[in-house]
Amino acid sequence: MFFRCKNCGGNVVYSPERHKMFCPYCESEQREERAEGDNNAEMTICPNCGGEVKVGAHTSATRCAYCDSYLIFNERVEGQYAPRMIIPFQLGKETCKKSIREKFKKCLFAPVDFLSEVRLDSMEGIYVPYWFFGYDVRCVFQGEGTKLRTWRSDDKEYTETSYYAVNRDMSIRFRNIPVDASEAMPDDVMELVAPFDYGQLEAFKPEYMSGFYSEKYNMAPGVVEGRAKKRVDEDTGKLMRENIAGYHSVRTIRQDIQTGNSEVSYGLLPVWKYIYHYRDKEYPFYVNGQTGKIVGTAPISRGRVWLYAGTLWACLTAGFLMVGLLVMLL
Numbered sequence: 001m002f003f004r005c006k007n008c009g010g011n012v013v014y015s016p017e018r019h020k021m022f023c024p025y026c027e028s029e030q031r032e033e034r035a036e037g038d039n040n041a042e043m044t045i046c047p048n049c050g051g052e053v054k055v056g057a058h059t060s061a062t063r064c065a066y067c068d069s070y071l072i073f074n075e076r077v078e079g080q081y082a083p084r085m086i087i088p089f090q091l092g093k094e095t096c097k098k099s100i101r102e103k104f105k106k107c108l109f110a111p112v113d114f115l116s117e118v119r120l121d122s123m124e125g126i127y128v129p130y131w132f133f134g135y136d137v138r139c140v141f142q143g144e145g146t147k148l149r150t151w152r153s154d155d156k157e158y159t160e161t162s163y164y165a166v167n168r169d170m171s172i173r174f175r176n177i178p179v180d181a182s183e184a185m186p187d188d189v190m191e192l193v194a195p196f197d198y199g200q201l202e203a204f205k206p207e208y209m210s211g212f213y214s215e216k217y218n219m220a221p222g223v224v225e226g227r228a229k230k231r232v233d234e235d236t237g238k239l240m241r242e243n244i245a246g247y248h249s250v251r252t253i254r255q256d257i258q259t260g261n262s263e264v265s266y267g268l269l270p271v272w273k274y275i276y277h278y279r280d281k282e283y284p285f286y287v288n289g290q291t292g293k294i295v296g297t298a299p300i301s302r303g304r305v306w307l308y309a310g311t312l313w314a315c316l317t318a319g320f321l322m323v324g325l326l327v328m329l330l
């Protein structure tokens with residue numbers, strides 16, 4: 001599908017700044033109609049210009065290379081692939097460029113065009129498919145805690161140890177533990193870009209995808225669930241340790257963690273991606289499309305390091321010359 005402007009016929013996109021649909025061609029708001037395309041698994045005919053657009057195996061939203069319209073593939077956002085929720089982009093491209101510039105402007109040795117308008121403009125907004133896991137966990141703990149009391153009398157130190165039975169029975173509800181469902185997205189990057197504010201999750205509407213790229217999930221929940229369970233185990237352990245704090249020592253007699261009801265739902269989260277190509281290497285940058293958190297390391301330009309060293313050397317030489325001149329004058 002494709003969203004067409006009722007006013008001028010241009011492609012209407014979702015504007016993160018306005019929080020609504022917007023036509024960048026005639027600047028009208030929320031005057032769109034949905035037009036359907038004709039597609040199969042590998043290609044689609046652009047409903048706007050009739051061009052043949054190649055489609056990746058998992059692509060659910062892309063841009064027509066001929067007319068720049070953003071296309072969404074119905075069968076990859078409906079039925080078994082219908083996302084239940086989405087955090088719409090909160091940061092637009094301009095805001096994102098600005099924050100990358102802010103962050104890296106002091107980066108002395110980055111190549112000259114690293115923060116150039118042309119390069120930064122190649123940045124793309126991507127909705128990453130995620131599974132959100134939820135569990136009801138019961139944790140029963142039985143242990144023995146000690147508390148110490150020390151005092152001095154007649155130059156001797158005395159210690160009294162008191163023993164306590166430590167029993168806990170905690171029920172913990174975990175909801176919306178996110179794990180990305182895309183093979184293309186590096187797991188470590190997605191963990192670094194997190195956290196998202198899940199209070200802003202909304203019911204999915206394809207309109208939010210217009211103006212962005214996206215993939216349908218391509219890793220089944222069972223394949224990635226281990227990562228959610230690991231989080232649950234770690235967080236349960238942490239909560240338990242916090243709950244039995246205050247003792248000098250705690251000896252575990254029995255600890256039983258049971259995972260009860262579990263649930264999983266499917267959603268999309270917003271990430272801006274900027275790939276900088278430098279000397280046959282790719283330097284990817286990711287920006288959380290909701291919070292603006294940036295992940296990535298700027299490349300180092302040898303040329304600029306030498307240039308900098310050269311300037312420094314020139315300054316030092318000039319300094320020496322001055323000293324030499326002063327000595328001669330004396």
Ligand SMILES: [Zn+2]
Pocket residue numbers: 005006007008009010023024025026027028
């Ligand atoms: Zn328009």
Ligand SMILES: [Zn+2]
Pocket residue numbers: 046047048049050051064065066067068069
């Ligand atoms: Zn087109």
